[in-house]
Amino acid sequence: MSSIRIKAKDRKGLVDVKCLMKHNMETGLRKDKSGKKIPEHWIQDVTAEANGKVVFAAAFNTSISKDPYLAFAYAGAKGDTLKISWKDNTGATDSAETKVK
Amino acid sequence: MDRRGVLKVAGAVTAAATALVALPRVAFAAYSEKAFKQKAGADALQNAFGANATTPSDQVKLKAPDIAENGAVVPVEVQTDMEAESIAILIKENPSPLAITAEIPAGTKALVKTRCRMGKTTQVTAVVKSGGKLYTASKEVKVTIGGCGG
Amino acid sequence: MKKIIRNVAFGVIGLSVAAASVAGPEEDRQAFRKFYENRFPQVQPFGDFQNGVYSILPAAREQWEAIEEFPPYELSIERGEQIYNKTFANGKSLKDCFGEDGAVREKYPHWDKSRGMVVTMELAINECLEANGEKPLKYKKGAIADVSSYMSYNSRGQILNVEIPSDDPRALAAYEMGKEQFYTKRGQLNFACADCHMHTAGMMYRADTTSPALGHATSWPVFRSKWQEMGTLHRRFAGCHTNIRANPYKAQGEEYRNLEYFVSYMSNGLEFNGPAARK
Numbered sequence: 001m002s003s004i005r006i007k008a009k010d011r012k013g014l015v016d017v018k019c020l021m022k023h024n025m026e027t028g029l030r031k032d033k034s035g036k037k038i039p040e041h042w043i044q045d046v047t048a049e050a051n052g053k054v055v056f057a058a059a060f061n062t063s064i065s066k067d068p069y070l071a072f073a074y075a076g077a078k079g080d081t082l083k084i085s086w087k088d089n090t091g092a093t094d095s096a097e098t099k100v101k
Numbered sequence: 102m103d104r105r106g107v108l109k110v111a112g113a114v115t116a117a118a119t120a121l122v123a124l125p126r127v128a129f130a131a132y133s134e135k136a137f138k139q140k141a142g143a144d145a146l147q148n149a150f151g152a153n154a155t156t157p158s159d160q161v162k163l164k165a166p167d168i169a170e171n172g173a174v175v176p177v178e179v180q181t182d183m184e185a186e187s188i189a190i191l192i193k194e195n196p197s198p199l200a201i202t203a204e205i206p207a208g209t210k211a212l213v214k215t216r217c218r219m220g221k222t223t224q225v226t227a228v229v230k231s232g233g234k235l236y237t238a239s240k241e242v243k244v245t246i247g248g249c250g251g
Numbered sequence: 252m253k254k255i256i257r258n259v260a261f262g263v264i265g266l267s268v269a270a271a272s273v274a275g276p277e278e279d280r281q282a283f284r285k286f287y288e289n290r291f292p293q294v295q296p297f298g299d300f301q302n303g304v305y306s307i308l309p310a311a312r313e314q315w316e317a318i319e320e321f322p323p324y325e326l327s328i329e330r331g332e333q334i335y336n337k338t339f340a341n342g343k344s345l346k347d348c349f350g351e352d353g354a355v356r357e358k359y360p361h362w363d364k365s366r367g368m369v370v371t372m373e374l375a376i377n378e379c380l381e382a383n384g385e386k387p388l389k390y391k392k393g394a395i396a397d398v399s400s401y402m403s404y405n406s407r408g409q410i411l412n413v414e415i416p417s418d419d420p421r422a423l424a425a426y427e428m429g430k431e432q433f434y435t436k437r438g439q440l441n442f443a444c445a446d447c448h449m450h451t452a453g454m455m456y457r458a459d460t461t462s463p464a465l466g467h468a469t470s471w472p473v474f475r476s477k478w479q480e481m482g483t484l485h486r487r488f489a490g491c492h493t494n495i496r497a498n499p500y501k502a503q504g505e506e507y508r509n510l511e512y513f514v515s516y517m518s519n520g521l522e523f524n525g526p527a528a529r530k
Contacts, residue, residue, distance in 0.1 A: 005321070005325065005326075007321065014210065018214075018320055018321045019321070020321045020323075020325070020326070022326060027196075027218075029196075044132040044137075045132055054204075054206055055206060055208065055209050056203065056204070056205070056206070056209055057203065057204040057206075058201055058202065058203040058204070058213070059132060059133065059137070059201065059202050059203075060137075060200065060201050061137035061138070061197050061199060061200060061201075062197075062218070063192050063195045063197065063198070063199075063200035063201075063217055063218050063219075064200055064201060064215060064216070064217060064218070065173060065174045065175075065215075065216040065217060065218050066173070066174075066479065067323055067326070068215065068216070069214070069215055069216045069320075069321055070213070070214070070215055071212075071213075071214035071215070071320065071321075072203070072209065072210065072212055072213060072214070073209070073210040073212055074206075074208055074209040074210065075208040075209070075210075076208075087132075089132075166310060166313065166314050167310060168310065169314070170311055170314045170315070170476060170530045171476035171477060171530055173476060173479060174318065174476050175314075176314055176317030176318065178317075214317075214320075216317075216318075245458035246458065
């Protein structure tokens with residue numbers, strides 16, 4: 001199951017997008033119970049495409065909260081296929097797609 | 102509704118926007134680790150945008166709480182009516198202040214909302230790149246520790 | 252005639268004595284509600300008390316509303332739904348105990364006459380699991396909170412209507428025990444729930460503002476930013492007791508179930524609005 005949850009609503013030609021990505025966003029500063037440092041592990045890039053065209057892109061560091069939240073808005077319409085993808089510092093990627101309501 | 106956002110689609114497409122739109126699918130351009138690990142905001146901006154001269158502008162709207170409910174999850178919002186190519190957020194007291202950069206292609210509203218971590222009371226600066234220049238708005242966000250939060 | 256007057260007079264004295272020392276739960280609740288309405292007249296409509304401290308702190312409310320744009324408890328609801336629909340080894344599931352969607356929040360807490368105890372939703376969930384040969388869940392966080400999130404979410408809008416059956420004096424005794432818990436000072440800091448959440452509700456204790464107790468029982472389970480995860484009401488009871496340096500009681504033990512009974516009764520008339528996001 002994707003780590004990305006998307007809510008996308010067409011408000012008179014401007015699509016309001018809110019997404020939540022499940023990810024610990026480890027800063028690399030925390031220690032586990034045995035005292036060992038938990039290695040940094042964070043989402044670096046997020047890209048949003050509507051019908052194949054990039055409508056938003058962001059890059060983060062670990063100053064972004066755990067389970068990153070992003071909201072943005074682009075000129076679009078109900079029925080658009082909205083795809084949001086991320087890549088983290090380990091090279092792992094994930095994506096999710098939804099139809100704009 | 103932001104008419105300017107809609108008009109952007111109809112209007113001329115700038116070179117910067119063309120470059121962004123021309124990016125291949127799932128375009129993960131090289132992550133600028135350098136920018137995001139800089140200890141000083143000015144260096145981070147220099148790495149991210151190739152410039153660090155900034156001008157305060159009241160057209161840059163930064164929304165962040167005066168006192169954060171919890172430093173782990175502080176809602177921050179940046180918005181502007183200016184034609185913006187990019188938006189960034191700097192959290193001065195964080196180990197690496199550049200928290201996020203966002204690309205705003207033509208047709209996208211100059212708006213970013215996210216949630217940031219702040220280890221302590223800090224200045225938060227919103228940066229908008231418009232017409233090749235950097236414009237900013239700043240405010241202090243107080244982060245408190247201690248109380249009855251068991 | 253004299254006899255009638257005398258009886259009426261005694262009746263009146265009796266009533267006033269009763270009101271002063273042995274007020275019934277309904278009188279308690281009305282006095283409780285009135286206290287908070289007087290202290291916080293800005294909370295309009297009355298139902299806003301179910302939003303806890305956000306009903307009285309506009310700046311904090313703004314941040315809460317920003318979090319509500321996409322609240323972290325949504326992930327818990329999803330997990331809860333999966334657990335709720337999962338088949339047990341014996342072929343049944345939680346659906347067999349609580350229905351298709353688990354929208355049974357309004358049934359809890361209630362007095363169980365046959366067993367002579369208060370039953371809460373989390374207790375009922377574990378009793379269903381155990382009755383079906385499944386391992387019971389820990390009561391403060393994790394899976395129990397996820398299942399409770401799912402069931403509470405589907406029950407949103409149901410009105411609290413806790414009953415204290417008049418045909419079983421033990422029910423009233425449980426309520427009275429819960430009430431005593433609420434008003435009794437304890438711990439090294441010598442605080443009662445009422446001290447922070449009633450007499451000084453809305454004031455600051457170091458960096459926190461204490462919430463009104465009216466509305467305390469409506470919004471559980473909760474994703475607390477402080478915990479960075481979900482937790483149940485009994486988790487919070489124990490946390491609060493630890494904060495005032497008192498030994499906490501056991502989650503789902505008699506004391507906390509009776510305290511939940513009292514606190515929920517006090518919030519009768521408000522809506523269930525869990526799960527919720529809180530500081």
